[in-house]
Amino acid sequence: xxxxxxxxxxxxxxxxxxxxxxxxxxxxxxxxxxxxxxxxxxxxxxxxxxxxxxxxxxxxxxxxxxxxxxxxxxxxxxxxxxxxxxxxxxxxxxxxxxxxxxxxxxxxxxxxxxxxxxxxxxxxxxxxxxxxxxxxxxxxxxxxxxxxxxxxxxxxxxxxxxxxxxxxxxxxxxxxxxxxxxxxxxxxxxxxxxxxxxxxxxxxxxxxxxxxxxxxxxxxxxxxxxxxxxxxxxxxxxxxxxxxxxxxxxxxxxxxxxxxxxxxxxxxxxxxxxxxxxxxxx
Numbered sequence: 648x649x650x651x652x653x654x655x656x657x658x659x660x661x662x663x664x665x666x667x668x669x670x671x672x673x674x675x676x677x678x679x680x681x682x683x684x685x686x687x688x689x690x691x692x693x694x695x696x697x698x699x700x701x702x703x704x705x706x707x708x709x710x711x712x713x714x715x716x717x718x719x720x721x722x723x724x725x726x727x728x729x730x731x732x733x734x735x736x737x738x739x740x741x742x743x744x745x746x747x748x749x750x751x752x753x754x755x756x757x758x759x760x761x762x763x764x765x766x767x768x769x770x771x772x773x774x775x776x777x778x779x780x781x782x783x784x785x786x787x788x789x790x791x792x793x794x795x796x797x798x799x800x801x802x803x804x805x806x807x808x809x810x811x812x813x814x815x816x817x818x819x820x821x822x823x824x825x826x827x828x829x830x831x832x833x834x835x836x837x838x839x840x841x842x843x844x845x846x847x848x849x850x851x852x853x854x855x856x857x858x859x860x861x862x863x864x865x866x867x868x869x870x871x872x873x874x875x876x877x878x879x880x881x882x883x884x885x886x887x888x889x890x891x892x893x894x895x896x897x898x899x900x901x902x903x904x905x906x907x908x909x910x911x912x913x914x915x916x917x918x919x920x921x922x923x924x925x926x927x928x929x
Contacts, residue, residue, distance in 0.1 A: 693769030778852025
């Protein structure tokens, strides 16, 4: 994996297509697609627990082309080419990301208006942020395969993933995407398998989200059930648009990219008042 060599200055409001942002003690790799935050709404993408900026694949490019909005994605500390995380991760690591890192990042990129779009852990981080910050710049939240509580099915799947990492080619595959693959994997896996994590519950944040929410859930998600959707519908006072994607598991943007893109595009176009047929922001 090639290392990016451009570091973005905090006072430079023009983001390069690729680079690094310095947030606290960490250098976080990023990609910026389409118009700059000062010129158009921005969709900020938050990856899953074993993801990175690169592991979104070509979904961000397709989303940018479909909406005309800017798309900003980055690798959190411990992922991709970003600074490794200090281990063990605390069980509240997603809270820390949402309450400390993400606010600084949004300010540093000059975020003015747009959406948060998170997958798995990233969706949980987006929910915590939106439920704890009355940030007028965030006009909607997209959550792909979110988790708000810990379910037995998820813990069992994560335990199986640990076995696969230690006995199969999974480690080699992940090492293509992460500069310190053990830091990435065990930072996530050990936190979720920590017995204290069984009490992790972020449903209280949902009642304080004041913008529309879109939830996309694979019908065959091995890490979570429809209980997660029911919690959001019960707790949220804001509109909740649910799309269940048939024959998709935990990564619908990879397993059913057409249906996933269509759902996110429709939501973004409506919330951001984007003319998707023209690829421009209205």
